[in-house]
Amino acid sequence: MDKQPVRFQVGIIVKTRGLKGEVKVKSTTDFPSRFQVGAKLLTDKGTLKVAKSREQQGFWFITFEGYEDINAVEPLIGQNLYVNERHDQLAPDEFYVSDLLGLPVFTQSQEEVGRLKDVLHYGPNDVWVVKTLKDRELLLPYLPDFIKKVDLENQKIIVDLTLCTNEN
Incomplete structure (x- = not known):
């Protein structure tokens, strides 16, 4: 089943700069190539093509x-x-959050834990928020000891809860 194209926000135009049509953009992407010369960006009012771009502060x-x-x-x-x-090509251990949200989460013994609710970006690693079957939130650091496999083809996440101190 093919997915419909999804729009990804990459920035917001915050103000003009100078008199020659330059705008200041706050980036919301980790991929600077989104703003390279020739890139096409969409707004609610149409398509814009980048003629010049530079990053500053x-x-x-x-x-x-x-x-x-x-x-x-x-x-x-x-x-x-x-x-x-x-x-953009992602490394094998990188994912688009939009592809992960809502995926079912299982232990290595195939016991269902719940569904991925959110991904929090804290410090050196992300924290995955799982809404458990008991309607609780389980916080798992995105580290190999906890997140064992992300299987996008089969639409599931495999985790190891042996290091967790509270019940799921």
């Missing part, structure tokens, strides 16, 4: 084709920027 400064002055870009302020495709 944690923000992106972008000029779009066909937007030559401040008057042309002012209506873009506050617009979210999206992409449809996932063109």
Whole structure:
């Protein structure tokens, strides 16, 4: 079964910069290639093509084709920027969170624990929040000792709970 294309937010236009149509973008992606020259970004009002881009102090400064002055870009302020495709190659232990949320979680002995509810980004590793069958939240660090396998093909996550101190 093919999935419908999903829009991924990659940034938000926060303000204009200068008079020549440049905008300041707050990035919400870990992939800087999203803003390279020639990239196509979607908004709720249409498609924008990157003509120039540069990163500075944690923000992106972008000029779009066909937007030559401040008057042309002012209506873009506050617009979210999206992409449809996932063109970035991920390492074997990396996943798009949207693919993981809602997946059933099982122990290595195939006992169902619950479903993945959220992924929290704390410090050196992520923390996975599992909504258990007993309607509790189980927090698991994304470490090999806890998360044994993410099987996207069979739509399940395998975990080891032997190091956990409380009941699931």
